[in-house]
Amino acid sequence: MPDTVKDKVVQIIAEQAVLDVSDVTMDNTLEDLGIDSLGLVESIFAIEEAFDIQVPFNANDPSESDFDISSVAAIVKAVEGLVADQKV
Template identity: 85%
Template sequence: MSNEVQDKVIEIIAEQAVLDVSDVTPESSLDDLGIDSLGLVESIFAIEEAFDIQVPFNANDPSESDFDISSVAAIIKAVEGLVAEQKQ
């Protein structure tokens, strides 16, 4: 499942940043990709819809949330965690 999650998250982020999927790597930060706060919100909504999960409302505050948005890899890991929780 991990590759499916990674591919879909990268696809969503690339779409929101108006980039080719090949331009988005797990090592990319949202700043690197030119994603502002509105783009982040739109990406989160798209991720929630795609995976039928609920991202914590405080995801943008690392001290308050386990959902890390510091890089694409961190977002992928957080989404994998939420998907796993949902299946329990």
């Protein structure tokens, strides 16, 4: 069982990309990993469920979202922020 936000997010992304966790690096983009728009939405849903958070994401226009999906590291950082906000 992953014990950090980073581990769990990487696990979710790896599952969506049908890759081993070891194949996912923090510098990867979702495109690098072969995750399309449907996979992105499924990843967001899985992240929301795993952390019991609401991701402010506009699937119709990702560039208008406050949720940065530019890389795995950016997604981890955004989720960490949402998890921290939830604890306040």
